[in-house]
Amino acid sequence: MGLSDIAAGIEVVDEQRDSGVATVDRTTDSLAERLEPFAADLPCTPGEAAALVDAYAEGKSVGASARVAGIAPTDGAKALHLFGESVSPVGPMGREIVGDWLAGELPRTEAVELAGVSDQEFALAAYVETHEPIEGAMEAVEGALSLDGDGSVAKRDALGDTMDGVGDLRNC
Template sequence: MGLSDIAAGIEVTAEQRDRGVATVDETASSLAERLADHADALPCAVGEAATVVEVYAEGRAIGTAARVAGIAPMTAAKTLHLLGEQVTPLGPTARDVLCDWLHGELARTDALELTGATEREFALAAYVETHDPIPEAREAVAETLSSGLGGDGDPLAETMSDVGDLREL
């Protein structure tokens, strides 16, 4: 049996309507408006948080974003953490030491010495370990934070090779 035999007797009785592509575009609202629902959970005003995100998304440092927003760098770092950015100043081993301190297994002075962190770094790391990012707020800023970066969110993505490049060598 061929394809023509299978298709024999099939006829079109109606036309398909072109309904277009369904899209959801939340960018019509400003970043501050999208963050407004999470104002109580943020450590600064919504407008300041939006400014921090926008400046940070341009590839500028957290300290610069804080100065532009008119807030302390620690507040800007906490805000970015709650919005889903990785801002912890400690490596994996130092974070384990910090967790030991948080669980009461180590004195603060010992933990601070073992991590090699400054007071500010230690305080920020403790905040990061004890406060989870806000998923809905992360979604509200996801497009803004990824807009200035490469497709996969890495600013150096174009400079890196992948496994396919190894075959060419």
């Protein structure tokens, strides 16, 4: 197959076709109303969860977002985890240690020490390891947590001043 065969059927036109913009309109229900079906599974009320998500989407930290919502920071982190956000206070090795503790292979005091976190952080890590995000709740908050469709680029841009760059790692 040559280039002429590949290019067969390609046209050059003077105008573009207007295909419109795909939209999803969920404006009829507030975020709190969309979270209502999941109220029994949330560590706070749907109204508090909505306030938490709004503050978090604005770029506030988990703790600051929880304070805006009027809930404990740990409950805020739990709710955000249930919405699919990564809030675990431990890395991959810490997750293994928490898993070993959950399996009964380590005593709690030793696991906390090995993970290098506080008791409260360890409890949050255990919660994250034992609770899956709620699929429907993740969908309910999806638009609020994403600033540009998937959220990744816009959130990184919005939080750019709070993130370390590669150059900052040389000075550690």
